[in-house]
Amino acid sequence: MFVASQKEMQLCDRYTIEQLGLPGVVLMENAGNAVVQEVIAHYSINAKVFVIAGGGNNGGDGFVIARRLIDYGFDVMLCLAVSEDCLKGDAKIHFEAYKNRNLPYFQYNDENQKTLQSYINNSDVIIDAILGTGVIGNVRYPFKEIIETINRSNKEIIAVDIPSGVNANTGEVANVAVKATKTVTFAMPKIGFFIGDGPQFIGEWKVVDISVPLEIVDTLELDLPILLDEPIAKDALPKRIPHGHKGTFGHCFVIGGCTNYIGAPIYTAKAAFHTGVGLVSLAIPKAIYPIVATQCPEILLFPIEDESNLDEVDFSKFKVIAFGPGLGREVDGEKICETLLSKLNRQTIIIDADGLYFIKNHLHKLKDYEGDIILTPHPGEMATLTEVSVKEVEKNRIDVAKQFAVKYGVYLLLKGHRSIIATPEGKLWINPYGNDALGKGGSGDVLTGLLTSFTTQGATPLEAMQAASYYHATSAEQLGKEQSNYGITPTAIIDHISKRL
Numbered sequence: 022m023f024v025a026s027q028k029e030m031q032l033c034d035r036y037t038i039e040q041l042g043l044p045g046v047v048l049m050e051n052a053g054n055a056v057v058q059e060v061i062a063h064y065s066i067n068a069k070v071f072v073i074a075g076g077g078n079n080g081g082d083g084f085v086i087a088r089r090l091i092d093y094g095f096d097v098m099l100c101l102a103v104s105e106d107c108l109k110g111d112a113k114i115h116f117e118a119y120k121n122r123n124l125p126y127f128q129y130n131d132e133n134q135k136t137l138q139s140y141i142n143n144s145d146v147i148i149d150a151i152l153g154t155g156v157i158g159n160v161r162y163p164f165k166e167i168i169e170t171i172n173r174s175n176k177e178i179i180a181v182d183i184p185s186g187v188n189a190n191t192g193e194v195a196n197v198a199v200k201a202t203k204t205v206t207f208a209m210p211k212i213g214f215f216i217g218d219g220p221q222f223i224g225e226w227k228v229v230d231i232s233v234p235l236e237i238v239d240t241l242e243l244d245l246p247i248l249l250d251e252p253i254a255k256d257a258l259p260k261r262i263p264h265g266h267k268g269t270f271g272h273c274f275v276i277g278g279c280t281n282y283i284g285a286p287i288y289t290a291k292a293a294f295h296t297g298v299g300l301v302s303l304a305i306p307k308a309i310y311p312i313v314a315t316q317c318p319e320i321l322l323f324p325i326e327d328e329s330n331l332d333e334v335d336f337s338k339f340k341v342i343a344f345g346p347g348l349g350r351e352v353d354g355e356k357i358c359e360t361l362l363s364k365l366n367r368q369t370i371i372i373d374a375d376g377l378y379f380i381k382n383h384l385h386k387l388k389d390y391e392g393d394i395i396l397t398p399h400p401g402e403m404a405t406l407t408e409v410s411v412k413e414v415e416k417n418r419i420d421v422a423k424q425f426a427v428k429y430g431v432y433l434l435l436k437g438h439r440s441i442i443a444t445p446e447g448k449l450w451i452n453p454y455g456n457d458a459l460g461k462g463g464s465g466d467v468l469t470g471l472l473t474s475f476t477t478q479g480a481t482p483l484e485a486m487q488a489a490s491y492y493h494a495t496s497a498e499q500l501g502k503e504q505s506n507y508g509i510t511p512t513a514i515i516d517h518i519s520k521r522l
């Protein structure tokens with residue numbers, strides 16, 4: 022499923038209207054009817070519906086919704102949030118069709134605020150058709166006041182295309198936005214659903230068809246992000262060979278750990294081993310060897326006294342090297358980076374945690390490396406790598422990820438509430454899954470283990486990122502539903518994933 026910005030969605034709409042010959046007024050009828058079908062599917066005919074419509078195309082959708090719900094027998098009241106003189110184009114046509122039938126509505130103004138409140142209080146569901154995808158910056162009067170009143174109602178709210186006040190491109194809510202129970206969106210989900218403030222406001226979301234064919238994306242040569250889903254993730258998993266042995270499924274090498282972060286490399290190694298890899302070797306400081314050895318009997322351990330020990334490693338037997346989990350900053354990480362980039366021969370390198378801190382001074386070398394490199398920064402680490410603020414990273418997650426991946430020729434998995442996957446060619450995927458159950462130390466180390474496992478077993482870096490990100494996030498969601506988001510541990514996530522593959 023593609024994900025579109027406001028501009029890209031407008032291009033698709035315009036092509037449908039101008040080149041395919043389907044008038045905008047018909048698209049608006051289709052859009053409104055699609056929302057109506059959602060209402061019919063989930064609410065009783067006795068439900069009282071309050072539709073609040075603005076003056077643009079989103080308002081036009083609202084006029085269709087109100088009219089058709091009345092035709093189906095629902096008790097509907099329409100609130101026009103602007104003066105009738107403001108209406109134009111397709112929206113005006115649909116308002117006139119509504120008005121000419123003498124269907125009920127009132128125009129909001131300062132004198133009838135109590136009327137607005139009364140209809141909200143008496144409604145079972147509110148339809149937000151106020152502003153749509155065109156919002157940039159602060160929501161102004163009277164829409165701000167209307168939205169605040171809606172949000173205070175604790176009623177179920179269906180947003181039409183996007184909750185009013187949410188920026189379709191960035192997810193930003195400048196001052197106020199409708200907090201929807203559900204968002205019914207047209208043709209494609211909008212980028213703002215998954216970044217910035219968007220995930221807090223869209224509620225459950227559903228894409229509906231309004232006769233804008235998706236092949237337009239190829240026709241217009243639009244380079245859109247793709248939404249990660251279960252079919253993509255399943256297809257990306259490395260395939261098991263029934264007669265395979267430990268050599269078939271590869272040998273990986275994990276470098277990490279310090280006296281302060283003993284658990285991190287253990288989580289990475291265990292996640293790799295318990296998701297199919299043949300052998301895992303774990304390089305750790307000699308000081309923590311006794312502790313790690315008792316917890317990881319399935320892992321091959323390589324105790325090191327200092328960074329020079331890595332010169333003794335025969336890297337040729339490892340297919341993938343993961344560098345950074347729990348490494349700390351007391352080691353000579355610069356030397357480890359130099360060793361890896363000079364001694365490895367096309368093997369995939371996965372860099373996480375403090376490995377990202379040390380690779381910062383070697384970014385200019387990454388494009389020259391003949392193998393694949395995967396970086397897995399969280400927003401703070403991404404800010405360090407790009408020398409911008411965390412706020413700037415979070416505000417422009419998609420652009421930051423894409424530009425960095427292309428510039429340095431790496432595969433990037435920018436972690437966060439909605440992770441972004443970027444390839445060296447600038448292709449993008451958005452993971453719409455995950456929740457606060459992952460907000461614990463060790464979660465990222467598990468993800469690194471999954472990436473290490475899947476690439477070692479033969480998945481491409483992109484496939485590994487798709488599968489690892491999806492199963493990591495959805496396992497946390499499922500465990501949260503079975504137990505509680507409070508108590509999910511990295512070990513529980515490893516166990517849950519291993520049962521799903």
